[in-house]
Amino acid sequence: MTQTAPKPLLTVEGLSVEFGASRVIDDLSFSVSRGQTVAVVGESGSGKSVTSLSIMRLADMLGAQFPTGRILFDTANGQADLLRLDQKTMRGIRGKEISMIFQEPMTSLNPVFTIGDQVAEILKLHEGKSNTAALAEAKRLLDMVRLPDAAELLTRYPHQLSGGMRQRVMIAMALACKPKLLIADEPTTALDVTIQAQILNILRDLQKDLGTAIIFITHDMGVVAEMADDVVVMWKGKAVEKGPALEIFDKPTHPYTRTLLSAVPKLGSMTGQDLPKRLPVMVLQDGEPKLAGVERVQDTARYNADPLLSVRDLFVRFDIKKNFFGKATHRVHAVEKVSFDIHPGETLALVGESGSGKSTIGRTIQQLQKATAGNVSFAGRSLAEMGMAERQKLRQDVQYIFQDPFASLDPRKTVGFSIAEPIRTHGLLDNTAEINKTVDALLERVGLTSAHAKRYPHEFSGGQRQRVCIARALASNPKLIIADEALSALDVSIQAQIINLFMDLQQERGLAYLFISHDMAVVEKMSHRVAVLYLGQIMELGYRRQVFETPSHDYTRRLLSAVPIADPRQRKQLAAIEGDIPSPVRAVGNEPVLYAREEIAPGHFVARSA
Amino acid sequence: MAAFLIKRLLQAIFVVIAVTLTVAFAIRLTGDPALMLTQGAGSITEADLVKIREGLGLNEPFLVQYFNFLKGIFTLDFGKSFLGGTPVSLLIGKALPATLALAFTSLIVSIVISIPLGIKAATSRGKWADQLIRILSLVGLSFPNFWLATMLVLLFAIAIPLLPPSGMDGFASFVMPAVTMGIILTATNVRLVRTTMLETLRSQYIMVARAKGLSENVVLYKHALRNCAIPLITYFGLQFGGLLGGIVVVERVFNWPGMGTLAFDAVGARDYPVLQAVITVLSLMIIGINLLVDIAYGLVDPRIRTEG
Numbered sequence: 001m002t003q004t005a006p007k008p009l010l011t012v013e014g015l016s017v018e019f020g021a022s023r024v025i026d027d028l029s030f031s032v033s034r035g036q037t038v039a040v041v042g043e044s045g046s047g048k049s050v051t052s053l054s055i056m057r058l059a060d061m062l063g064a065q066f067p068t069g070r071i072l073f074d075t076a077n078g079q080a081d082l083l084r085l086d087q088k089t090m091r092g093i094r095g096k097e098i099s100m101i102f103q104e105p106m107t108s109l110n111p112v113f114t115i116g117d118q119v120a121e122i123l124k125l126h127e128g129k130s131n132t133a134a135l136a137e138a139k140r141l142l143d144m145v146r147l148p149d150a151a152e153l154l155t156r157y158p159h160q161l162s163g164g165m166r167q168r169v170m171i172a173m174a175l176a177c178k179p180k181l182l183i184a185d186e187p188t189t190a191l192d193v194t195i196q197a198q199i200l201n202i203l204r205d206l207q208k209d210l211g212t213a214i215i216f217i218t219h220d221m222g223v224v225a226e227m228a229d230d231v232v233v234m235w236k237g238k239a240v241e242k243g244p245a246l247e248i249f250d251k252p253t254h255p256y257t258r259t260l261l262s263a264v265p266k267l268g269s270m271t272g273q274d275l276p277k278r279l280p281v282m283v284l285q286d287g288e289p290k291l292a293g294v295e296r297v298q299d300t301a302r303y304n305a306d307p308l309l310s311v312r313d314l315f316v317r318f319d320i321k322k323n324f325f326g327k328a329t330h331r332v333h334a335v336e337k338v339s340f341d342i343h344p345g346e347t348l349a350l351v352g353e354s355g356s357g358k359s360t361i362g363r364t365i366q367q368l369q370k371a372t373a374g375n376v377s378f379a380g381r382s383l384a385e386m387g388m389a390e391r392q393k394l395r396q397d398v399q400y401i402f403q404d405p406f407a408s409l410d411p412r413k414t415v416g417f418s419i420a421e422p423i424r425t426h427g428l429l430d431n432t433a434e435i436n437k438t439v440d441a442l443l444e445r446v447g448l449t450s451a452h453a454k455r456y457p458h459e460f461s462g463g464q465r466q467r468v469c470i471a472r473a474l475a476s477n478p479k480l481i482i483a484d485e486a487l488s489a490l491d492v493s494i495q496a497q498i499i500n501l502f503m504d505l506q507q508e509r510g511l512a513y514l515f516i517s518h519d520m521a522v523v524e525k526m527s528h529r530v531a532v533l534y535l536g537q538i539m540e541l542g543y544r545r546q547v548f549e550t551p552s553h554d555y556t557r558r559l560l561s562a563v564p565i566a567d568p569r570q571r572k573q574l575a576a577i578e579g580d581i582p583s584p585v586r587a588v589g590n591e592p593v594l595y596a597r598e599e600i601a602p603g604h605f606v607a608r609s610a
Numbered sequence: 611m612a613a614f615l616i617k618r619l620l621q622a623i624f625v626v627i628a629v630t631l632t633v634a635f636a637i638r639l640t641g642d643p644a645l646m647l648t649q650g651a652g653s654i655t656e657a658d659l660v661k662i663r664e665g666l667g668l669n670e671p672f673l674v675q676y677f678n679f680l681k682g683i684f685t686l687d688f689g690k691s692f693l694g695g696t697p698v699s700l701l702i703g704k705a706l707p708a709t710l711a712l713a714f715t716s717l718i719v720s721i722v723i724s725i726p727l728g729i730k731a732a733t734s735r736g737k738w739a740d741q742l743i744r745i746l747s748l749v750g751l752s753f754p755n756f757w758l759a760t761m762l763v764l765l766f767a768i769a770i771p772l773l774p775p776s777g778m779d780g781f782a783s784f785v786m787p788a789v790t791m792g793i794i795l796t797a798t799n800v801r802l803v804r805t806t807m808l809e810t811l812r813s814q815y816i817m818v819a820r821a822k823g824l825s826e827n828v829v830l831y832k833h834a835l836r837n838c839a840i841p842l843i844t845y846f847g848l849q850f851g852g853l854l855g856g857i858v859v860v861e862r863v864f865n866w867p868g869m870g871t872l873a874f875d876a877v878g879a880r881d882y883p884v885l886q887a888v889i890t891v892l893s894l895m896i897i898g899i900n901l902l903v904d905i906a907y908g909l910v911d912p913r914i915r916t917e918g
Contacts, residue, residue, distance in 0.1 A: 058820055095823035102821075107814040112836045112911055122822045157912040173822070 007074070008033045009180055009213050010055070015069030015083075017047070017054050019062070024050050025237045027068070030230075032181065037207065037214040039228035039245070041221065043260070043491035044462070047237040048217045052183045055215070056100055057082060057090045073098070074180070096126040099174040103186035105167035109158035115142075116154030119173050126177045141172040145202055162580050163354075164195035171202060178210055185217040192353035192518065192581060197562040200226060219491065221264040222521075222564035225249060226571055233257050245568045255289045258282065262289075263496040264566045265521035267548075274545055275299050276347065276526045278503040281496045293500055300506050301346035301528045306380060308479055308512050309342040309365065309398075314374035316360050316536075320585065333584045334360040336536040337374075337594050342480065345506060347513040349523040351559070352533035355584050358516045361533075362482045365514065366400045367391060379479075396426045399473035403485035405465035409457040415468045416453030419443070422476035442471040446501060463494035470501065474509075482514045487522055499526055520563050524548050529603075532556045535584050537595060542604035552606045618904075622897045626683075629893045634676055634886055643668065643692050643880040666692055679886055688887035693879050698887045701872060706891060708778055709861070709868030712791070713853045715784055717846065719792035720799050727796075728803020729830055732811060743800060750797030755856070759790045759863040776865035787864045791857070795849060802845055806838040813837070839910040847903035851896040 008031035017025040025047040032038045042048045053059040055071055071082040075097060082090070102108045109118060119141060120134035129137065135154060142150035145168040158166055167187060174182055184203065188196035204227065207214055216227050224231060224245065231248045233241040233256065241254040252258045262282040270277065276298040280291040316335035319328035335357040342348045350358040363369040365376055367383070376383045378394055386394065399422075402408040409418055419439045422428075429435050440450035446467040457465060466486065473481050483502070487495045503526060505511055517523050523530060530547040532540040532555065540553040551557045586592065595607035644662040648654045663669050667678070667689075682688050688698035731743040766786060767775035774783045810816065811834060819833040854869070861870035869888055876884035908915040 056821055058817060061820065091823045091825060093823070094821055100818075100821045102814055102818060104814050108818050110815040110819065110833050110837070111913060112839075113833075114912075121824070125823060159913045170818075 009074050010215075011070075011072040012051075012055070013070045013072065015051075015054065015071060016067050017050055017059060018065045018067055023237065025054070028234075028237075028239050030232045030239060030242055032213050032215060032230075034180065034213055035207065035211045036229050037216055037227055038230045038232060039216045039218060039224040040232045040234060041218055041224050041260075042234035043219055043493065045236070046234040048219075048234050049185055051234070052100065052185050052215065052217050055082065055183060056094055056098060057085070057087065058094075060087070092126075095122050095174075095179070096177045097179050098181045098183065099177070099179040100183040100185065101167070101170045101174050101187045103189050105163045105170060105187075105190060108170050109166055111158050113157075114154065115156050115158065115161070115169055119154075119169065119176060122173055122176050137176070138172070141176055142169070144175075144206070145169070145172045146198075147172075163191055164198065164580060167191065167195075167199055168202065171199070171206070175206060175210065175212065179212060181213045181215065182207075183215045183217070186219070187216075188223065189218070189220065193520070193562040194353065194558065194581070196223075196564075200564070203227070220564070221261065221492070221566040225566050225568040226564040228568075233260070249566070249568050255284055255287055259284050259289045259493060261566070263493040265492075265496075265499075265519070265525050266566050267521040267524060267560070267563045268565065269521075270524050270544075271549060272545075273297075274543070275301075276503070276528060276544065278500055278507075279525075281493075281500060283493075283497075296503075296507070298347075298503050298506065298526075298528075300510065302344045302510075303346075305344050307341035308344045308346075308379060309514075310375075310377045311341075311361070311365070312339045312375045312377075314338045314361065314364065314376065315372040316357070316364055316369060317372045328588055330585055330587055333536050333586055333592055335364070336592060338533075338536070338538055339597075340531055340538065340541060342512050342514060344479070344512055345510045346529065347506065347515050347527040349515045349517060349527035349530045350533055351517055351520060351523050351530060353518060353559075353581050355535070355581060356533040357536040357584070358533050359484055360536075362400070362484050362514060362516050366398055366482055367395065368400075392426075396422070396428075396476045397479045399476060399478040399481050401466075401469050401473050401481060401483045401486040403488050405462055405469050405489065406457070408469055409465060411457050414454055414456055415443075415460070418457075419453070419468065419472045419475050422472060426476050428476065438475070439471075442474055443468075445474070445505075446471045447497075461494075463490055463498065466490060466494075466498060467501070470498075470505075474505065478511070480512045480514065482516065484516045485518070487517070488519065495522070502526065520560060532559065535582060535592070537592075537607060538597070538605070539595075539607045540605065541597075542601070546601060546604040550601075550604075552600055552604070614904075618897075618901055622894070625897060626890060626893055627680075630679070630886055630890050631676065633889045634679065634882070635672070637877075637880065637882060637885060638672065641880050643882065646880050647692065679883070683890060688890075689883040691876075691884050692881045693875075693884075698883045701884060702869075702887055702891055705867060705869045705872045705888075708866060709854065709857060709870065710895075712784065712787055712861075712866060712868060713850065713857060715788040716791035716795060716853065717850055719788050720795035721846065723792070724796045724799035724803050725835070728800045729807055729835070731800065731804040732807035733826075733830065735808065740804075743804075747797045747800045750793050753794065755790055755794055756859050756863060758793065759786070759860055762786045762790060763863070778867055783864075787860050787866055790860055790863075791853065795853070799845075799849075803838070803842065806841045807834060810834045810837045836910060840907060843903055843906050843910065847899050850899050854892050854895060 011031040013029050015025060015028045016023060028051065030038065040048045040051060050059055050064070053062070054064065054066065066083050069083065072079055073082050075093060116135050116138050119138035120131065123129045123134040123137050124131065139150045139154060142153055147153055147165060147168050161169070188199050191199065200223065203214065206212070218224060228245045231242065231245050232239050233248065233254065235256045241248060241252065241257045248257065249261065252261055259282045278294070278296045278298055280293040280295055282289045283292050314335055315337060318332040318334060320332055321328065321330035323329050338361060340348065350361060352358045360369060364371050378397065381390070409415065416439050419442055420435050423435055423438060429438060439453055443450055443452055448464060448467055460468065487498055490498060499522065502513065506513065515523065515527055524544065527544055529541070529543050531538050532547065532553065534555045540547060540551065540556045547556060551560055595609060597605045598608045599605050643666060644659045647662060648659070667675060686699055690697055691701060727743050731740045734740045763775050763786065766773045773785055777783060816829060816834055819829045857868065858870035858874055861868045862874060869892065873885060873888045876888065
């Protein structure tokens with residue numbers, strides 16, 4: 001693959017991996033040279049994580065068998081086939097010559113040991129350092145991954161650190177013994193974009209300093225474009241395409257690679273458009289990519305009509321710490337003086353990072369959460385003046401779709417029952433035959449068939465389950481749907497289809513959406529207006545073109561610049577925002593500064609610092 | 611921490627009052643100690659009985675008797691036994707160490723056996739070692755403790771006279787009662803260790819520990835076991851409480867001079883002061899154990915420590 005390296009560091013040859021009777025990796029080959037980054041990309045079930053666990057021989061503990069293939073690695077004692085080594089020899093290689101970072105920084109560190117002990121442990125094990133020497137080295141490593149107050153951090157426990165900080169600790173631990181190869185399995189997937197940018201920067205800088213080769217496992221083409229020299233595209237356990245990153249992005253040859261790349265939402269791809277646009281999706285049909293669906297400008301928002309939903313000066317705070325007498329001492333300031341309108345047929349996106357309060361706003365509108373102050377009114381009627389019956393009716397008009405389609409369907413009920421439930425609850429139909437007819441029609445509308453009604457949630461894939469959730473939300477004929485990160489758990493190819501489904505439903509039914517998301521590229525594709533949230537306050541609110549093309553608040557600009565673009569030619573030193581996202585938790589009496597809003601163009605509001 | 615301890619103290623006072631009030635009231639419904647004491651003593655007149663009751667302080671109204679007893683708790687003076695007039699605190703002072711020694715030995719026997727076995731079962735899940743351990747634990751669960759105790763005595767004291775059949779006299783005398791109770795505890799504990807271990811082994815940080823190149827023993831006994839500690843400590847704590855209650859039968863069989871035997875005799879003789887004192891001490895012990903369990907949580911899990 002790479003001409004510059006005479007002998008690769010790691011060569012995977014014809015690797016097959018089986019769990020019991022099912023073969024999850026079939027005849028996989030690729031190689032990694034010293035100091036090089038190879039990205040292994042694929043969607044869920046493609047076998048990319050099993051690949052990394054197989055190289056580490058950790059897949060053995062999950063019951064993996066390796067019927068064919070070799071994994072040649074240049075160990076300290078000459079080249080060896082990792083598949084032929086016993087676990088005892090592998091233990092000397094793991095952590096020392098090949099190390100690994102995992103996807104979930106929140107659960108990767110052992111909760112009962114200090115950070116210092118966990119980093120020092122690997123140094124004591126492989127380098128034979130004394131406890132004091134290991135702790136001193138651990139401090140140096142924490143400095144190296146740019147963690148502030150490293151000395152103090154050594155004595156802290158994982159739960160006292162944010163996700164981004166924990167992932168840096170993981171990197172420090174993985175690089176402690178200067179391994180030749182680092183396997184990073186979706187290391188930034190669970191992190192916010194600004195934190196992701198920091199982690200990618202750190203990895204890249206350290207790679208330059210230490211000359212470590214990296215296998216970067218990811219599903220995110222933006223991250224691939226940002227990081228990879230070479231790319232291996234995996235699909236259903238096979239490598240369908242491999243080569244230098246530029247070639248893969250410029251001239252993808254395999255049909256799957258082409259569909260995958262076309263499905264990736266690219267930030268900036270909608271520049272110059274006033275309105276969101278429904279675009280055809282490329283799907284694989286009989287092994288050939290085909291464009292499905294129509295192209296249409298989504299001109300559905302009715303701004304001349306009265307707002308469907310008005311939120312005025314909304315505050316939501318939670319007491320979290322109490323003193324001995326039960327009086328609150330600390331509060332989460334989740335939402336601070338937020339105001340916006342949603343018009344019929346409009347998609348308003350709420351974007352922000354963790355702790356920005358975006359989900360809390362959605363939950364408050366859906367009456368899952370009580371407002372501390374402020375007013376929410378629907379079709380001109382304020383929630384405060386509504387009685388029980390009217391509030392119940394509102395629950396019919398506003399529907400909620402959650403992020404996790406696995407957790408939001410009752411596993412013991414058929415999906416038909418779940419979809420029919422809102423119809424029965426609100427007494428929309430009372431005749432079973434008619435209800436069944438409606439359920440069938442809804443299933444077909446969201447791209448499933450009426451035969452699916454009798455099945456249970458576990459029989460569906462993630463994308464299909466999210467379709468079921470959409471059908472359930474539609475069942476009560478709502479006017480507004482709150483989609484809370486509804487696309488985040490889905491693979492990009494599925495995501496592109498669901499985006500189109502959302503847009504088609506909007507066109508047909510005049511639905512309004514409150515679209516809560518952290519993904520700027522998806523937001524750019526499908527929303528009419530965008531509100532950018534930071535620590536519970538709206539920093540910027542405007543039409544999509546205003547926010548994406550003339551971002552006027554500093555935070556919006558930082559957020560946009562942190563998004564990796566799925567194009568290796570646009571590779572940039574990602575905006576280095578140091579430090580963590582600040583916490584919305586404050587001591588009682590320590591009130592946050594509320595920023596005034598200024599209209600800098602018609603409909604374009606920006607928070608002014610006091 | 612201070613607030614926590616104050617809350618616990620108030621709780622303890624409430625529990626002791628509730629328990630002792632119930633016991634004091636209930637036992638007075640079951641018979642007259644004066645009649646019990648004079649059984650088979652020939653001609654006893656009603657006047658004699660009244661005199662005996664006065665001597666025992668039973669002529670006072672119930673609430674007055676109860677308050678006298680409560681007052682006694684604070685001065686560690688539980689009165690005198692109706693049988694023979696020995697001070698109750700003296701009786702308890704002898705019986706409590708015997709019972710605690712037995713309970714602790716049993717619990718430790720069970721923990722020492724069940725942790726390695728439970729971990730072995732979890733790591734060889736579905737294989738023969740796991741099956742064998744699970745079957746053995748089921749067998750252990752099915753033994754009634756009195757039957758097991760009797761069998762042990764028949765076997766190791768009578769058929770092969772290795773161990774003393776009864777009484778508390780040196781290390782050898784601990785073996786059979788501790789094994790009896792230990793086996794039954796072990797049977798449940800093995801299952802508990804296995805389940806919590808399986809749960810913990812699924813955690814990401816276990817994979818990370820293995821990816822560091824640590825040996826399986828370090829992964830299991832250092833990284834995993836410490837994380838199993840919370841459910842295990844909770845259960846062992848509850849078990850210790852149950853142990854103090856369930857010890858009566860085993861103490862009877864082995865004629866162990868502990869709280870169980872003391873309580874058993876006191877019930878038979880309607881010896882109110884002794885019974886009330888035994889119950890009070892046992893409930894204080896259980897409250898104390900729970901307090902220790904709560905403190906232990908903070909020691910093993912830093913997440914709980916910072917909240918306190």
